[in-house]
Amino acid sequence: MAARHRTRWATGGAAVALALSAVLTGCSGDDTPADTASKAESAVASIASGASEAIESATAEAGRRLDDIQDGIDVKGDVKVGAPVAGSDGRVRAEVTVRNSDDSAHSFAVQVDFRSSGGDLVDTVIVTIDHVQAGESATATARSTHALSGDVRADVARAVRY
Structure with missing residues (x-):
């Protein structure tokens, strides 16, 4: 479980950097600061959602493992x-x-x-x-x-x- 969870976080961190890079390099001279901020906020929210799902998955797995203990x-x-x-x-x-x-x-x-x-x-x-x-x-x-x-x-x- 730990290796899979660790991989998800590493992937999430790389995705944050990639998403922010894409948002920042994708800004044209026509974008307002509000447009840029909105795009960055959207990218970060998307990545945060993925990180949250990884934590929820790890928590659920931990719960299953504890529930599987006989006579606990x-x-x-x-x-x-x-x-x-x-x-x-x-x-x-x-x-x-x-x-x-x-x-x-x-x-x-x-x-x-x-x-x-x-x-x-x-x-x-x-x-x-x-x-x-x-x-x-x-x-x-x-x-x-x-x-x-x-x-x-x-x-x-x-x-x-x-």
Whole structure:
């Protein structure tokens, strides 16, 4: 899933550059600044729609994967995610901590959503943490599938214990 999602974003970024280039080079001397702005706005809206569809697709796939877990129990309240930190590669990482409140060992699957400062979903990933002993906690790192810019926060969207 991550490779397909990453490819969509890379394609989206190239498409933004191409669309803006086409809009800017397609302006004749007869175009007013309002015409140029309108064309650019339309191109960006079209690309943003494609990026939004890629995020929606990744989120739906994450949901399907969590729904496919046999005998899974919703344990979102037993999961915490730390403050996100951008690495030198631009990818954002956040520490995920799960607490096994059951009386036997279990594994966890956690969907972490990365959101912009405006609250827009910019990436989603699933982190698995295997064999957490009864009453114990364990950690893993959620890593964005591509470079993210600006202020990003990480939220636990779903968590399943199985």
